Amino acid sequence: MVQMTYRDALRQALRDAMTEDDRVLVIGEEVGRYGGAYGVTKGLIEEFGPDRLLDTPISEPAIVGAAVGAAMAGLKPVAELMYVDFIGMTMDQLGNQAAKIRYMFGGQIGVPMVLRTQGGTGRSAGAQHSQSLEAYVLHTPGLRLAMPATVADAYHLLRGALRQPDPVVFIEHKALYTLKEEVDLSSPVPDWGKAAIRRRGDDLVIVTYSRQVHNALKAAQDLSERGIEATVIDLRTLNPLDFDTVRTEVERVGRAMVVSEGVMTAGVAAELSARIHEECFDFLHDPVVRVAGEDIPISVSVALEAASVPTPALLRETAERLVA
Amino acid sequence: MTQTALRATSGPAPRHNSDLRELYTQMRRVRTFEERVGELFVRGQSAGSMLHLSIGEESAAVGVCATMRQGDTFTTHHRGHGIFLARGADPNRMMAEIGGKETGYCHGKGGSMHIADMGLGHLGANAIVGGGIPAVVGAGLASKRAGKGDVSVAFFGDGAMQQGILYESMNMAALWDLPVLFVCINNQYGMGTHIDQATKGRELHLRARAFGLQGETVDGLDVTEVREAAQEVMDGARTGQPGFLAVECYRFFGHARMDKSPYRKDEDEALGRQKDPVLHARAALIESGTEAGDLDALDRGIEAEMDQAIDFAVASGEPPLASMFRDVYGPDEPEPEPVRTRIDRVLARE
Structure with a gap:
């Protein structure tokens, strides 16, 4: 190591x-x-x-x-x-x-x-x-x-x-x-094109990638302290997209939240949400919820910038409402 | 004329006037190909509506390609049939590709504007004005590393002279001393816009010189002059001095098949068509003692060759529907899921 x-x-x-x-x-x-x-x-x-x-x-x-x-x-x-x-x-x-x-x-x-x-x-x-x-x-x-x-x-x-x-x-x-x-760079990782399950829980699945994986893990930690256990999937590659892992986890758990830093409209989260709705419809207890970047340009202001993209707090609140 | 013979003639540059017959032959093949390619539509072949003819520009393709050799690579613009033929392309497979047939160079997926053949060093025709130009910088880098003196040539029209990517590419080629040649076939028109309405900088080669390239302009009437000018910049390119050559031509017909050139006067068109490199070479051959009947026989042989190419394309089948999902990614990668399969899967739930 x-x-x-x-x-x-x-x-x-x-x-x-x-x-x-x-x-x-x-x-x-x-x-x-x-x-x-x-x-x-x-x-x-x-x-x-x-x-x-x-x-x-x-x-x-x-x-x-x-x-x-x-x-x-x-x-x-x-x-x-x-x-x-x-x-x-x-x-x-x-x-x-x-x-x-x-x-x-x-x-x-x-x-x-x-x-x-x-x-x-x-x-x-x-x-x-x-x-x-x-x-x-x-x-x-x-x-x-x-x-x-x-x-x-x-x-x-x-x-x-x-x-x-x-x-x-x-x-x-x-x-x-x-x-x-x-x-340890010599230890095995999932193959190219395979998602990684970074955390396992039975209440909801958070599907995300890049920096939002860390925000999702932070949120999952907070959620755990409140009795909600989240699975966090890190997609790693978006093309190829390992939807099999997403499907398996969503069908097991029945709730999904997709998280992307890109803007909401016509974004990666929209694509993931559509696929989950289409392919896991019978397993879903609730609609899939997207948490994504606001449909606005990013400001230089530190406060506005931070509020423009999903934060761990927003992920936690959204997950709580989804599971409630 | 056999295919083997054609390939052989696309090798080293002919160096003497006695080679004019060969240059004429290649130009006549280009012209006849272009005259006959429209026959595909007459014969009920629906594919390939985007067809851009290079009639009037044959000297540029043939003159420059006569200085190229095996190992050289090139990209072309959307008006590149003549260049590919002059580099030894098989008219049958070209015609089939233009008609969207399985037997074509790209199995019917590329067509006139995306034809390519790695075997002949053709890195691709392009439907984006200037889009194929920077690839020769990369190919030139590879060639410089390999050290065999192979040159990569970008062919484009005067329209691309107004695209930024050309200048980025020329700048990099000069900066890195790459074995690269930029060839502008100036047929005076970017679609319906005459070059005078596109730029005030009419001395195109000066732009290349401003970046440190060797830059020349040559009149396209006499193919031997084009070849000589091309040889000069090609010799430089082989030793890592990138070059630029503008060949001044006239586009005899409209931009594409349906364009009847309403933007130019008939008398201007008639005047422009007087600059005919094929007839010019023919006259020169007759003047130097070649019998007209001899050339007529040559022309008829070429007509038969191109008619056969039309027949080959018409007789060839469409690519199988299953090939639609092939070659989006590498050969060992899964193919994209067809929409219908996906719909079936989504609606299959109990």
Whole structure:
């Protein structure tokens, strides 16, 4: 067991992948000499050199587009988008090119690239640096989507992403980089595409991912003190989506709350709620309740920012009312 | 003409005037392919409504491709039939793909605007203006690492000259000394908008030079001149000096099949069509002693080849419905669940 941060685990995953396979290279803004805006790639340029850590101009569409071409030509690029908020800049290369090349070309070739980025609130970074845009990605067939919540998953999901035959959007959470956990990276974790049950209880199931896993666990702790036991499912990857685990748990317990930091309307929580309603209808005692981001932009104000996304208190209150 | 022979001719660049016949042959094949491809609709094939012809632009495709070699890769715009043919594509499989048939290059899923063939280095045609350009930066990176001197070429139209992605890509290619070539086939029109109504910066190659690329413009009338200009920038690209070439052409027909070009005058169109690289090469061949009857026989052979391609496409079957869910993800990944299967599952409850 070793103490490690989420940021260190990501760096270790990149280091191990780059050591094992010289086709792996990192391409993005400030990934080399600067070491990454959030320090994930710090020091890697000294280990692997500037040909493996390519500092780019501020050209997000071309960063993703170059990664597409590099992947088609046999390399394994890890492109970095400094903030997920910039994903709109790259949506043609990501959604029209990377996601569709295998299909449009009749299966001749895939685009095995990883787009590492980070999102979410927690740093008072304002409306264009704090969003949770995973629904944009999930709405595009052909793109895989991983969102690690734990230090071990920061490592294993990134290693897993680099083994995929298809483009993976890998969204880290900016508030988790300093998360420190005791981990043994050699101990087994669920396979790529499998959800993890982080806590078991018989009163309700909380289905979530990324930072909200931690909020859900906090809420579950409080609920437990009040006699309510929650199961907390960490989806880990949203595409592939391990709905079997969700279904099994919801059918066992009969109540579900889905939690997402992304905005409520047409979001990931909406998709999960619809699926649970459709597939677990006969097992539900109550409607599935969504707890998601408000349908508003994120403010710089610390107070407004914090109130814009689900908090442990809101999760606890909602769960209590659901179970009551 | 056999397929083997065609592939062989798409190899190293012809270097002498005696090769004009070969360049003419390739241009005539492109033109005849484009003239005949509309026949698919006449023959009742419904797929592939998006059809963009490159008639009038043959010298750009053939002249540049004559400088390419095996191992080189390329992407094209939506008007790229000629480029793919000039790189050795099989007209049968092209025609079948355009018609959405199983025997096509992409099993009927890509069509005219998304045709590709990894065997010939075709990293894909593109329906997004400028969308295929940055891929050559990545392919160029891979090529530079491999160190074999392979070049990756982005072909696009004058419309893409007004897209930001081109400049991001040229900048990166120059910054990293990549073996990459950017080729603008300037047919004067972005759909219905003449280039004069799209930009005041008409000296397109100067934009490339501003980023540190070798940049040239060549008139598209004479295919040998196009080839020579292309050879110059290609030689630079092979040694890590990325280049740009604008080929000035005229789009003889409308933007797409249904476009009758109401935005341009008949007399302007007639004037534009005087810049005909195929007829120009033919006249040059006759002037240098080739018998007209000899060329007529060559043309008829090409017509037969393209008629056969139409027949092949028409006779080919549609892809099976089950293939619809294939190749969204890698071959060992589960296919997406069909909506009907899902509905059945949801409604199957007691």
